[in-house]
Amino acid sequence: MNVHWIVGVHPVAGALDNDPARVREVLVEQGARNARVQQLAERARTLGIPVHTRAREQLDRLAGNARHQGIAIHYEAPPTLDEAALEAAVDAAGQGALVLVLDGVTDPHNLGACLRSAAAAAATAVVVPKDRAAGLTPVARRASAGGAERVPLATVTNLARTLRELKQRGVWITGLAGDAPRTIYETDFTGPLALVLGSEGEGMRRLTREACDFLARIPMPGAMESLNVSVATGVVLFEALRQRGVAR
Ligand SMILES: C[S@@+](CC[C@H](N)C(=O)[O-])C[C@H]1O[C@@H](n2cnc3c(N)ncnc32)[C@H](O)[C@@H]1O
Missing domain, CATH: 3.40.1280.10 (SPOUT methyltransferase, trefoil knot domain)
Incomplete structure (x- = not known):
C-alpha cells in the first residue's frame, strides 16, 4: 500500500479538493491558530474524514524537513507505475x-x-x-x-x-x-x-x-x-x- 504523509496547508488543500477519497486521516497540531488549518480540518470533518489533534513534535517527525504549518494528512497515493x-x-x-x-x-x-x-x-x-x-x-x-x-x-x-x-x-x-x-x-x-x-x-x-x-x-x-x-x-x-x- 502506497500510503504517505502530505504536509502543509497548500498540498493538504489540494488533496482534499481533488482526491478526498484517498485521504485516510488528518492530523492538526495541538493549539494551532492558523485559520486556514482550522478551515481545512472543518472541511475534512464535513467530508467524513477523521481529524486528530497531535503534539507539534509528532508533526515535525513525520514531516521530516518539510514545513508542515500545523497540518498533515495520511494519503493513499496512486501506486507508482512499473x-x-x-x-x-x-x-x-x-x-x-x-x-x-x-x-x-x-x-x-x-x-x-x-x-x-x-x-x-x-x-x-x-x-x-x-x-x-x-x-x-x-x-x-x-x-x-x-x-x-x-x-x-x-x-x-x-x-x-x-x-x-x-x-x-x-x-x-x-x-x-x-x-x-x-x-x-x-x-x-x-x-x-x-x-x-x-x-x-x-x-x-x-x-x-x-x-x-x-x-x-x-x-x-x-x-x-x-x-x-x-x-x-x-x-x-x-x-x-x-x-x-x-x-x-
Ligand atoms: C543544471 S542542468 C545540468 C548542467 C550540467 N552541467 C550539464 O552539462 O548538463 C540540469 C539539466 O537541465 C537541462 N538544461 C538546463 N539548461 C538547459 C539549456 N539551456 N538547454 C537545454 N537543457 C538545459 C538539461 O537537461 C540538464 O541536464
Whole structure:
C-alpha cells in the first residue's frame, strides 16, 4: 500500500479538493491558530474524514524537513507505475503521449517542481530511475504543490532500456542539453513524445543521451552555463504544448 504523509496547508488543500477519497486521516497540531488549518480540518470533518489533534513534535517527525504549518494528512497515493504500466499508459495516450524523463534528479525540491510542471502540462507520466535519484519524500510532495498526486510517476531500473521500449512504441525521444546543435524552437514536439532532462550536476548520462533521437537546447543569451532542471522542464514542456496546439 502506497500510503504517505502530505504536509502543509497548500498540498493538504489540494488533496482534499481533488482526491478526498484517498485521504485516510488528518492530523492538526495541538493549539494551532492558523485559520486556514482550522478551515481545512472543518472541511475534512464535513467530508467524513477523521481529524486528530497531535503534539507539534509528532508533526515535525513525520514531516521530516518539510514545513508542515500545523497540518498533515495520511494519503493513499496512486501506486507508482512499473515499466509495463508505463507502456500501457503511453499506448492509451496515443498521439497525445507526453512523457517527462528525469535522468537522476537528486534534489527533492527539483523533483517536486518538475512534477508540478508535468501535472500542469497534463503529462502522461514522469519517469525516474529507481536508484541514485530523489524519491517522493514529503519534501518532494510538498514542493510539487499537489502535482505528485496528479501525474503518474514511473520508477524504472534501466532508463536507457525504457527509452528504447518507448521508441519501439512510436515515441520520439528528445534529450535536453545545453550543447545541442538545435534549439527547442527548431525541434518538432508534435506526436508521441518523451522529453529527457539530466541531473543537477552531471546532466544526462552517456547511455541516456545516446538513447535519444534528438538533442535540443534552450537558447540562453545571458552568460550562464545552464538553467535549473525544473526551470528547463517548465520551458520545454510548455513549448511542446504550444506546438501541439494545447492552449486552454
Ligand atoms: C543544471 S542542468 C545540468 C548542467 C550540467 N552541467 C550539464 O552539462 O548538463 C540540469 C539539466 O537541465 C537541462 N538544461 C538546463 N539548461 C538547459 C539549456 N539551456 N538547454 C537545454 N537543457 C538545459 C538539461 O537537461 C540538464 O541536464
